[in-house]
Amino acid sequence: xxxxxxxxxxxxxxxxxxxxxxxxxxxxxxxxxxxxxxxxxxxxxxxxxxxxxxxxxxxxxxxxxxxxxxxxxxxxxxxxxxxxxxxxxxxxxxxxxxxx
Amino acid sequence: xxxxxxxxxxxxxxxxxxxxxxxxxxxxxxxxxxxxxxxxxxxxxxxxxxxxxxxxxxxxxxxxxxxxxxxxxxxxxxxxxxxxxxxxxxxxxxxxxxxxxxxxxxxxxxxxxxxxxxxxxxxxxxxxxxxxxxxxxxxxxxxxxxxxxxxxxxxxxxxxxxxxxxxxxxxxxxxxxxxxxxxxxxxxxxxxxxxxxxxxxxxxxxxxxxxxxxxxxxxxxxxxxxxxxxxxxxxxxxxxxxxxxxxxxxxxxxxxxxxxxxxxxxxxxxxxxxxxxxxxxxxxxxxxxxxxxxxxxxxxxxxxxxxxxxxxxxxxxxxxxxxxxxxxxxxxxxxxxxxxxxxxxxxxxxxxxxxxxxxxxxxxxxxxxxxxxxxxxxxxxxxxxxxxxxxxxxxxxxxxxxxxxxxxxxxxxxxxxxxxxxxxxxxxxxxxxxxxxxxxxxxxxx
Numbered sequence: 001x002x003x004x005x006x007x008x009x010x011x012x013x014x015x016x017x018x019x020x021x022x023x024x025x026x027x028x029x030x031x032x033x034x035x036x037x038x039x040x041x042x043x044x045x046x047x048x049x050x051x052x053x054x055x056x057x058x059x060x061x062x063x064x065x066x067x068x069x070x071x072x073x074x075x076x077x078x079x080x081x082x083x084x085x086x087x088x089x090x091x092x093x094x095x096x097x098x099x100x
Numbered sequence: 101x102x103x104x105x106x107x108x109x110x111x112x113x114x115x116x117x118x119x120x121x122x123x124x125x126x127x128x129x130x131x132x133x134x135x136x137x138x139x140x141x142x143x144x145x146x147x148x149x150x151x152x153x154x155x156x157x158x159x160x161x162x163x164x165x166x167x168x169x170x171x172x173x174x175x176x177x178x179x180x181x182x183x184x185x186x187x188x189x190x191x192x193x194x195x196x197x198x199x200x201x202x203x204x205x206x207x208x209x210x211x212x213x214x215x216x217x218x219x220x221x222x223x224x225x226x227x228x229x230x231x232x233x234x235x236x237x238x239x240x241x242x243x244x245x246x247x248x249x250x251x252x253x254x255x256x257x258x259x260x261x262x263x264x265x266x267x268x269x270x271x272x273x274x275x276x277x278x279x280x281x282x283x284x285x286x287x288x289x290x291x292x293x294x295x296x297x298x299x300x301x302x303x304x305x306x307x308x309x310x311x312x313x314x315x316x317x318x319x320x321x322x323x324x325x326x327x328x329x330x331x332x333x334x335x336x337x338x339x340x341x342x343x344x345x346x347x348x349x350x351x352x353x354x355x356x357x358x359x360x361x362x363x364x365x366x367x368x369x370x371x372x373x374x375x376x377x378x379x380x381x382x383x384x385x386x387x388x389x390x391x392x393x394x395x396x397x398x399x400x401x402x403x404x405x406x407x408x409x410x411x412x413x414x415x416x417x418x419x420x421x422x423x424x425x426x427x428x429x430x431x432x433x434x435x436x437x438x439x440x441x442x443x444x445x446x447x448x449x450x451x452x453x454x455x456x457x458x459x460x461x462x463x464x465x466x467x468x469x470x471x472x473x474x475x476x477x478x479x480x481x482x483x484x485x486x487x488x489x490x491x492x493x494x495x496x497x498x499x500x501x502x503x504x505x506x507x508x509x510x511x512x513x514x515x516x517x518x519x520x521x522x523x524x525x526x527x528x529x530x531x532x533x534x535x536x537x538x539x540x541x542x543x544x545x546x
Contacts (some may be wrong), residue, residue, distance in 0.1 A: 016195030016236055017236045019149065019235075019236060020236030020237075021140075021232075021235035021236065023232060023235065024232060024235045024236040024237045025234070027237055028236075028237070028238070032221040032222055032321075032322045033221045033322065036463075037407070037461075037464065037467050038221070038466060039467040041219055041461070041467065042220070042221050042321050042322070043221060043464070044220075044221030044222060044224070044322075045224055045232065046212065046223075046224050046225060046227065046228055046464075046497070047209060047210060047212075047224070047225050047227070047228050047231075048224065048225060048227065048228035048229065048230070048232050048235070049139070049145050049209065049227065049228070049231050050138050050139065051209045051351075051493060051496045051497065052175075052212075052464070052493050052496065052497050053465065053491070053492035053493045053519070054464065056248060056492070062192065063424055064492075064519070068231065068232070068235065069138060069139055069140060069174065070140065070174075071140045088168045099446075100204055
């Protein structure tokens with residue numbers, strides 16, 4: 001349990017304990033607003049068990065993944081919607097590291 | 101080993117206490133068993149990433165690992181296209197599962213009720229924060245207010261310090277007299293849960309507040325504090341997380357899709373855990389909220405019955421089934437008594453209906469505020485007019501909330517049960533159209 005692995009949250013490297021979920025990796029990266037609601041309210045995980053859909057993010061290029069249900073693997077690339085939206089607003093989605 | 105049906109195929113949906121017991125009991129009785137769960141690990145929410153795992157959880161999970169039961173993790177059921185067949189999404193791909201008999205062990209989710217600020221990041225469920233903690237979140241030095249209702253508050257509040265958290269207050273909305281009744285009812289419950297709760301109670305006596313509930317979560321981009329109310333007193337507590345949920349609601353979507361009769365919010369089952377839908381059994385929280393002990397007893401009965409009950413309902417039930425099921429039936433009866441105590445002990449106080457303001461979000465996915473529901477007559481009406489429950493969670497969160505706030509029962513479950521990529525539905529439709537190949541990927545890797 002004590003081994004750690006490296007994943008990338010919005011392009012930044014993050015060390016998490018092996019066995020951590022992607023949702024935890026996002027929180028460890030210091031991001032608690034995972035996404036924005038349709039009217040722009042910040043949102044983070046609610047249920048932690050694949051029901052509420054509030055924790056969804058892009059994992060390894062696949063959008064809308066429930067991050068609470070996915071275990072981290074070394075090198076996993078996680079991109080939150082807020083980071084993507086911010087980069088998009090600046091007119092440069094590539095800057096967020098979320099589009100390959 | 102087996103009576104009559106050595107090759108009966110059984111699919112069990114949900115790998116918590118009920119599903120694990122059902123899968124292992126059915127396997128022991130000679131069936132070929134496939135167990136599926138949306139999570140990356142078996143054990144359900146209660147046994148997920150145990151810290152340390154309970155003895156019974158370790159034993160069942162070990163038996164699963166050592167058994168030929170096929171366990172499909174990360175597998176979500178999205179449709180039941182025809183009798184005897186389920187369509188699942190497994191690692192992003194369509195997967196058809198065929199069964200002679202199906203056991204639903206889909207568990208429960210938490211009931212969330214809206215109040216101002218409940219959508220802020222770091223306001224999450226009681227089981228929700230536990231799931232994140234078990235998923236590796238370090239809570240060292242974090243202040244976590246635990247609020248809502250039910251025995252989970254105490255057991256989670258007792259476990260949070262193991263992850264480094266401080267719990268400044270536990271706010272239980274039920275009154276002290278109800279809690280005393282619950283404590284007395286614990287003597288009916290077999291197993292370790294009463295001891296765990298009593299321990300939690302002893303650990304947290306000064307911080308436990310009965311008849312207390314959150315009225316507002318504060319913060320801008322994230323939670324910073326919560327205001328609690330008890331009778332006519334209100335006070336604000338600074339915190340990093342608010343873990344708040346008001347008991348459980350069963351996950352009924354698949355049962356409803358399969359046409360199982362649901363009465364007063366729970367799946368109707370007979371003595372053998374058979375639902376009203378042919379060849380569909382159900383065990384655990386969907387038949388009544390009662391915790392892991394009840395779920396295990398019902399799961400064992402359901403697994404044995406699914407494996408051993410004859411096809412013809414008029415044929416006699418084998419002595420083998422009767423004798424194997426007897427201890428589980430006795431345990432189930434004791435657990436049902438506890439479930440009744442549980443149900444009576446945590447009634448939601450009517451003041452909770454007054455917590456959301458007109459502008460408070462009710463449907464989080466579609467940002468529907470309470471005021472937009474004025475003038476709507478039903479769940480369906482609000483869905484069509486205001487997009488209530490039309491988002492990603494498909495009413496799994498706001499359905500229970502509007503049922504409590506407005507008395508609207510949820511209606512009309514439709515496939516897909518969970519959002520899926522269009523290409524998965526397209527693949528499913530193509531396969532369905534191809535009659536010559538009805539089960540393209542029934543058992544992967546075989």
